[in-house]
Amino acid sequence: MGLKHIPVMVEEVMAFLKCETGRTYVDATLGGGGHASEILKRTAPDGALIGMEWDEDALAEAKNVLMPFGDRVKIFRENFIHLSDLMKAESVDGILLDLGLSSIQLEKEGRGFSFKGDGPLDMRMDQRMNHTAAHLINHLSLEELEYTLSLYGEERWAKRIAKAIGQEREREPIRTTQTLRKIIHHAIPRRFYSWRIDPATRTFQALRIRVNDELENLRKLLETGWKILKKGGRMCILSFHSLEDRMVKETFRTLEKQEEMRVLTKKPVTPSEEERKKNPRSRSAKLRCAERI
Ligand SMILES: C[S@@+](CC[C@H](N)C(=O)[O-])C[C@H]1O[C@@H](n2cnc3c(N)ncnc32)[C@H](O)[C@@H]1O
Incomplete structure (x- = not known):
């Protein structure tokens, strides 16, 4: 299709997710599959990824990019609000949410x-x-x-x-x-x-x-999504405007008060100067992460 999406803050996200061999992750916003393929590389040879994406174009691109990982990947064309239902009783080591649009969507006429x-x-x-x-x-x-x-x-x-x-x-x-x-x-x-x-x-x-x-979907995911994390499992959220970031910050805080999660980013992590220059779309990104306790 010719349109590529450059994943944002890959190293930061991977470090927070603690990707290791054999672990299982959810990428609830597959987009072009950039973060997902990094997760799969770092959890090789037997780590697994469950991917969600509701856009037909992005899904086609993600399937293409993730093909080499074979049956380590399961992909669903679903709104991520259905994550908990999809997982049934299965729990995972990490969940990634990279909100907003991908370049595949933004640039396609x-x-x-x-x-x-x-x-x-x-x-x-x-x-x-x-x-x-x-x-x-x-x-x-x-x-x-x-x-x-x-x-x-x-x-x-x-x-x-x-x-x-x-x-x-x-x-x-x-x-x-x-x-x-x-x-x-x-x-x-x-x-x-x-x-x-x-x-x-x-x-x-x-x-x-x-x-x-978008905000209602995020609210719904935040309400229940963390429940599928194992103890020590992490949720990482990349947001691109203040309304989303505020919602993530407040939910993480509430979950910390309820002793369900521990917040690992007191302040949001933002892209390095170098990344901002290379990928202007990354400029407004804010990353927050919390761990299930
Ligand atoms: C910024 S892109 C993700 C890029 C991806 N991390 C990568 O590295 O290529 C966000 C993607 O999330 C998808 N998305 C947004 N809201 C969604 C929802 N409620 N359910 C499923 N997918 C959603 C969009 O269609 C878009 O493709």
């Missing part, structure tokens, strides 16, 4: 995640979902749109953007990434443009989170 090219406003990570971003944009009430943009995008111009969307969709439905981008550009006063990010970034993030129910 037609998926609608990026506003660099033009294409349909889709944004579904799992192609089996019913509602696309276009559906939300054209059908949510303006109050709900404003709420979505300010909650998930922390967009201070949410009201103005929602109003502009309302005006445009009265004329005709909004269907493409470039149409939406232009509406946002007009809605935000030019003097408030950031030199760092495109004015459309926050709106696109908010829509993506809402289309895929």
Whole structure:
């Protein structure tokens, strides 16, 4: 397929997961299989990996990359909220969650995640979902749109953007990434443009989170996922925006108070300067890890 995803903070993640021969791990967000193949290399010859991924394109890439590891790998096309059910009574040595988008999704035309090219406003990570971003944009009430943009995008111009969307969709439905981008550009006063990010970034993030129910999925996984860890087993979570990171931090803290988990990262671990330079996508990454006690 030609699109590659560079895994983030591989050495840091592997160290926290304590990958050793014979151990069993879950990678709940396989993506392009980068972290998963490192786990399998480091647990050779008999370590096992259970992988989850809900996106058809990413799944195809992961299957390809993980083929050499044969029956040490089991892959499921599932939302990771079903992890505990999938594992039944089996327990594991570690769980990895690498949230957000892979480059395979971001860069593929037609998926609608990026506003660099033009294409349909889709944004579904799992192609089996019913509602696309276009559906939300054209059908949510303006109050709900404003709420979505300010909650998930922390967009201070949410009201103005929602109003502009309302005006445009009265004329005709909004269907493409470039149409939406232009509406946002007009809605935000030019003097408030950031030199760092495109004015459309926050709106696109908010829509993506809402289309895929990302925070709700994370909340559900955090609620039960840790229960499948063996004593001493670890959960590592890489997040890419503050809403996710806050949720991980707070859940780990609560589990520590309940004496279920011990937090190993009092502060989140972030990528080295060298990695940030090599892989700009890594810049916003935060890694947190906790151990089952
Ligand atoms: C950042 S990528 C993972 C990259 C991977 N660690 C690698 O090294 O290639 C995140 C992946 O998680 C998947 N994903 C996000 N939410 C999911 C969910 N609720 N269930 C299953 N997969 C999910 C996305 O489709 C995406 O492919």
